[in-house]
Amino acid sequence: MSYHDVIIIGNGLGKSEEIIESVYRIIMQSKKAVVDADGIDSLKEKVLTKSDIIITPHANEFYRLSGKQVSKDVAYNCDIVSKFSKDNDLTTLLKGPTDIISDGNQLFLNRTGNQGMTVGGTGDVLAGIVGSLFANNSAIDASSCGAFICGSAGDLAFKEKKYGLLATDIIENIPNVLKSMD
Structure with missing residues (x-):
């Protein structure tokens, strides 16, 4: 594994x-x-010996890993994500209506994205974007920028597809988001 700059792992693996x-x-x-999806369970109750890990859980995955319930109170969620990240020396991108991104020292909120993105594959797209950015950037920068890019691409897709959007519609809009950032 040492010859790969970044791995993205967990998507659809199972939990044996x-x-x-x-x-x-x-x-x-x-x-x-x-680390996304089923891969997150591999970190439960483990001692992590490296800090170059980004996890991308949704609320239930975060609960299974941390034992902390995500609430509707964004400030509370910021506290539990920040503390969990600091205690475990990793970066967390908690997916939700407001994404919360923290490495335990810095905290970012991302409000791009929409309810149409709650379909299969969108988390995989996010993990891929974050992984590609992580190759040449810090974990916190890759996570916060990745969340913004994915959410913005999802917002563009939602304008056209509404609740019928697919993960591939998000992928197709990534170039439009990147062009708008120039």
């Missing part, structure tokens, strides 16, 4: 004990890792 242990070992051997 063998998979959980294998994913943990792969993460610990990688230079940098973005």
